[in-house]
Amino acid sequence: MRSLFRFLIKNYPFLLFIFLEAISLVLIFNFNNYQKVKYLNSANQVTASIYNSFNSVVNYFALVKINRELAHENATLKTILQTVPRIEIIPDPIFSEGVETDSSFRFISARVINNSVNRTSNYITLNKGKKHGIKPDQGIISREGIVGVITRVSDSYSIGLSVLNQRWSISTKLKKNDFLGSLAWGANEYRFANLLEIPFHVELAFGDTVLTSGYSSIFPEGIMIGTIQSFLQPEGGNYYDIKVKLSTNFKALTFVDVIDNLNKAEIKKLEHLIQDDPNNN
Structure with missing residues (x-):
């Protein structure tokens, strides 16, 4: 304590100067608009510079993550090309020109700009719309598996109903x-769903893979859905209660692909003819 008093007494003139200088600056900035504006502008510039530097670092690591996801996505699409016949990949036109081939499906890449997981009906907003070839009833997939189906479209954006x-x-x-x-x-x-209509005589095992059947004009056959997490045989029933862990992490969606079935109109027209045939009633 004595040392503190000695320090204060010894440096009293300097400390008093600093105190009075601080009071003077406060009075100047509070009661003089010109100096106040100059001070605030300088402070804002420093703050903005700090935020900009911070965001640059964050964006750098985000780009690393995005590039990694794109690499995974490209690998997944190459696998799809090997397993599903007659598929055409349409890259983003910003980066490259699409190559037209005789194919049944094409994939239109898009970025997720909004997504919900906590509602009873969850939606996904994409940064692609009509001018990019997006239409209602097109399937949406990610590098991990199935995502949803397009429901509404504007010129530049689209909304899909999630799984x-x-x-x-x-x-x-x-x-x-x-x-x-x-x-x-x-x-x-958000990570689980129910698999229905599987009777008891079907042999199941933990981890069995569930895929799209292809019995739809929305999704090709063989798109990953998830794996069986658990299954039970309820008393008095004929079908399993099956819990499936979805392969897609809906809380981490960044890029998706919208599936355009180029033969959908022809298929639908033919199916409507069968439905309208009186001999099938």
Whole structure:
């Protein structure tokens, strides 16, 4: 304590000068508009510079993550090309020119700009619209698997209904035996859904892979949906209660591909003819 007093007494003139200088600056900046504006502008420039530097670092690491996801996406699409016949990949026109070939499907890349996971009907907003070839009833997939289906489109943007909704189900098949079923979301967890219509005589195992069946004009056959997490045989029933872990992490969506079935109109027209045929009633 004595040392502190000695320090204060010894440096009293300097400390008093600093104190009075601080009071003077406060009075100048508070009661003189010109100096106040100059001070605030300088402070804002310093703050903006700090934020800009921080954002540059954040954006750098974000670009690393985005590039990594694009590499995974390209690898996934190459795999799809090997397993699903007659598919054409249409790259983003900003980066390269599309090559037209005789194909049944094309993929239009898009970025997710909004996404929900906590509602009973969840939606995804994409940065592509009509002028990019996006139309209602086109499927949406990610590098991890199935995502949803396009419902509304404007010139530059589109909205898709996510798998995380109770308004529609997806035609599925088990990878190991091609047995057909359907997938429906229970509005409980964003990583899980229910696999329906699988009877007891079908052999199941933990980790069995669930894929799209191809019995739809929205998704090609063989797109990843998820893996079986658990299954039970309820008393008095004929079908399993099956919980599927979805392969897509809906909280981490960045890039997706919208699937355009080039033969959809022809298929729908033919199916309508069958439905309207009185001999089929």
